[in-house]
Amino acid sequence: MTTSLPHYHWLASPEGDRYLREATEWRRSGLTDLKIGERLRAVLDAERSALVLTQIDLRDRAATKFADAARMLFTRAGLEQSTSEQIAHHRAGRFAGSPHIVDLCCGIGGDLMAMAALQVPLTAVDLDPVHLFLAEYNARLVDPNVQLTTILADVREVEIDPMAAVFIDPARRTAGGKRVGYQSEPPIDWAIGLAYRANAVAIKTAPGIPHDLLPEGWEMEHISLGPDLKEAVMWSPGLAGEFAGHGQYRVPPHRATVIAGSEVHSIRGSHIDVLHTVEPMPGQWLHDVNPAVTNAGMVWELAEAIEANLIDPQIGFLVSDSPATSPFSTSYRVLEVLPWHEKRVKQALVALDAGPVDIRRRGLAGDVPTITKRLRGTGKQRILLAMTRVDDRPTAIICAVE
Ligand SMILES: C[S@@+](CC[C@H](N)C(=O)[O-])C[C@H]1O[C@@H](n2cnc3c(N)ncnc32)[C@H](O)[C@@H]1O
DSSP states (O other): OOOOHHHHHHHHSHHHHHHHHHHHHHHHTTOOHHHHHHHHHTTSOHHHHHHHHHHHHHHHHHTTTOTTGGGOOOOHHHHHHSOOHHHHHHHHGGGTTOSOEEEESOTTSHHHHHHHTTOOOEEEEESOHHHHHHHHHHHHHHOTTOOEEEEESOGGGSOOOTTOEEEEOOBOBOTTOOBOTTOOBSOHHHHHHGGGTSSEEEEEEOTTOOGGGSOTTOEEEEEEETTEEEEEEEEOTTTSOOOOSOGGGSOOOEEEEEEETTEEEEEEOOOOOOOOBOOOOTTSEEEEEOHHHHHTTOHHHHHHHTTOEESSTTOSEEEESSOOOOTTEEEEEEEEEEEOOHHHHHHHHHHTTEEEEEEEEOSSOOOHHHHHHHHOOSSSEEEEEEEEEETTEEEEEEEEOO
16 A cells, blocks of 8 residues: 555544544553454544554654654654654754744654744745655644745755755655665755855754765764764854864864753864873773764863773773763773683673673674674673774773673
8 A cells, every 4th residue: 555645634634633543542552453453444444444553653653752743643764764853952943043944855844843843934845745744734733823835846946045044854765765874865965055055054964974075164963862873964154053263273163962861962072182092991980982972073072071081092982090970971890901802701701790791892893793692691790891992902891880
């Protein structure tokens, strides 16, 4: 069955809404999907029954991304590609004060919903008619009176208001759903060119985007939700933070942001003198750096902020004599440090009464799931094992998880 716009019009109608509510109640009361399907088919045709079942499943899945998921409407692909609410709100904050915001490639409206809360005139563009319809439906849940113009078109064909701030979240999957790194449709180069046509531009992209694609005067922000790195945003000068100076005096235009619950923590690039590396020792603390910081290339900045040392100029682990209280890293007490040799590491773990082992691999090759299986013990001590390089030597740093 291909789900088309009329199906979604029905789901959004009072009748569709009634069945969605009923089916949700049945699911909450413990009825299996098989039974719910039977009940639905007793009153609806097979197509609409399947639509309702799929939609209540998508709403349940969406609850980790959106507080209001139980009222929103989704497509499966649209949900997977959507920005979660916490990140969308953080990002939308920089658009406050713009006279007009244009959301290009709006999808099912994850970002548009956060923009709808700003009470600014909005324009949303997508070439998928279902996504465009759902973007408007979901944005009106935030503000029923939102000033919103929707345009069903290829974004390359749309005229851009030169006074607008433009946000673009280009598709990063093939038609078959495969992820394609930072390659996107439309491509990043095209999105960067929007800066010549609008007042300001923000581009959501994959965290692995090469830093040298960032044009002069722009900012790149890497964003994690808790420990998980989610995305990078390229901000044109009109929306970028203050990065003083020019040329060699310019502060590196990077920012790492970690969102944890309702708290948002950011650090910015700065000029750092060369830092020395130290050998980690038992009794010290190893700091596992959040991937937003490592991908932003800001491990040195964090080392300075938490008064820790590098173990290697290229590696995202830091070490110091005390644990750090930082949203950008997690600290573990070092129990043992030895050259990386799996058999010797296993012996050391047995001697430490190791139970579950959580491996962080940085700078060494190896298949983490397989090695984890081989090293896992039956003891009581939970272990974090850094499989890494210290001053370029393959090293195991065995730490306690307390
Ligand atoms: C990554 S999703 C957007 C997700 C959205 N920001 C959200 O939070 O829900 C990308 C969207 O771009 C649309 N798209 C891809 N190429 C496009 C193009 N050339 N013109 C307009 N829309 C396009 C897709 O239909 C899809 O809905």
